[in-house]
Amino acid sequence: MERWSAGDSNTPSLQHSNTPLSNMAAQEEYKVQLEVFEGPLDLLLYLIKKDELDIHDIPIVRITTQYMEYMDLMRMLDLNIAGEFIVMAATLMMIKSRMLLPPEERAAMEEEEEEDPRWDLVRQLVEYKKFKDAAMHLEGLEERQADVFGRGSEGATLGPAGDVALHDVSIFDLISAFNDVLKKVKTEELKEIFAERYTVAEKIDMISEMIKSKDRIPFSNLFVNVGSRHEIVCTFLAVLELIRLKQIVAQQDKAFGEILIVKTAV
Numbered sequence: 001m002e003r004w005s006a007g008d009s010n011t012p013s014l015q016h017s018n019t020p021l022s023n024m025a026a027q028e029e030y031k032v033q034l035e036v037f038e039g040p041l042d043l044l045l046y047l048i049k050k051d052e053l054d055i056h057d058i059p060i061v062r063i064t065t066q067y068m069e070y071m072d073l074m075r076m077l078d079l080n081i082a083g084e085f086i087v088m089a090a091t092l093m094m095i096k097s098r099m100l101l102p103p104e105e106r107a108a109m110e111e112e113e114e115e116d117p118r119w120d121l122v123r124q125l126v127e128y129k130k131f132k133d134a135a136m137h138l139e140g141l142e143e144r145q146a147d148v149f150g151r152g153s154e155g156a157t158l159g160p161a162g163d164v165a166l167h168d169v170s171i172f173d174l175i176s177a178f179n180d181v182l183k184k185v186k187t188e189e190l191k192e193i194f195a196e197r198y199t200v201a202e203k204i205d206m207i208s209e210m211i212k213s214k215d216r217i218p219f220s221n222l223f224v225n226v227g228s229r230h231e232i233v234c235t236f237l238a239v240l241e242l243i244r245l246k247q248i249v250a251q252q253d254k255a256f257g258e259i260l261i262v263k264t265a266v
Contacts, residue, residue, distance in 0.1 A: 038171055040088035041128045043070060046172040048125075050256055055125055058118055060099050064092040073175050073182075077237065095121065169250045169259055174219075177259050178236045181223045185232060198231050203238035211248060211263040219250065219259035 038046075047066050048055055071089060074081050098117045210217055222239065226232055239261065242248045249262050 039082070040085045041125060042132075042170070043067065043085075043172055044088070044121075044125060045129060045132070046170065050176070055129070056122055058122065060092065060096050060118060064096045067092055069179070070172070070175060073179055077175075077178075077233065091121065169252050173252065173256070173259060174236075174239070174250060177219050178232070181220070181226075181232055181236075182229060185226075185229055198234045200234050200237045200241065203231075203235045204241060207235075207238055207242060207261070208247070211261065214263075216260045216262040219261055222261065 044063065044067065045055075047053075047063055047070075048058065051062075051066075053059065053063075068089065071081065071085065074085075095117045207222060210222070219239075222235055223232060226235065239248070239250070243250060246264055249264055251260050251262050252258065253260075
């Protein structure tokens with residue numbers, strides 16, 4: 001299970017900067033402070049899994065394009081991108097440029113180096129995936145052990161079983177869903193220039209009201225009747241802030257399934 005929460009300063013993170021949102025009106029007074037535990041290798045593994053690609057034969061042009069798109073979205077959200085993401089972007093661009101060389105030049109270069117320019121990245125990804133899979137396995141064992149009680153465990157009770165097993169989503173699932181919503185709005189229509197301006201604080205209040213009456217709502221429902229890119233960004237930042245404050249969690253019942261916004265237990 002990929003998990004996103006706040007706290008560990010030793011983990012690569014994205015933190016909200018003090019610069020204004022790109023192509024947005026004046027920055028709201030409400031500041032969103034974000035920490036994301038996933039790094040660039042997590043993003044690449046996410047993209048590979050999402051498109052069901054072969055990790056040993058990465059279509060580097062396609063992956064680089066998608067990776068840069070996510071970088072652009074992070075910048076749009078005014079996130080201070082950690083240095084590891086910048087380094088990986090440069091690495092992908094270098095590999096892409098070498099893969100796009102004319103066949104004769106590429107053959108000569110590979111003959112000198114004796115390996116595909118992607119192999120170093122593939123090795124990093126395969127090794128990192130092994131550690132992630134092992135961590136997920138141990139986490140699963142720990143969760144199952146929590147529901148095991150030895151003999152003589154008086155008063156031991158199990159919580160109510162949910163109708164669907166939900167798993168926390170990663171920041172990249174959320175950004176992907178955000179991108180899907182964003183693509184449905186035409187770029188800078190005239191009506192958007194004169195549209196009503198919103199703040200993150202207002203959207204936090206709106207989402208808090210929505211989850212008062214329901215324990216969970218589809219992520220897409222938060223953007224019904226949203227009329228501008230500015231409003232979409234404010235709504236999404238409000239979701240991230242409420243997650244950071246542990247007032248809601250974002251979950252899925254299966255990988256890349258519909259994201260549900262779930263109210264946390266008080």
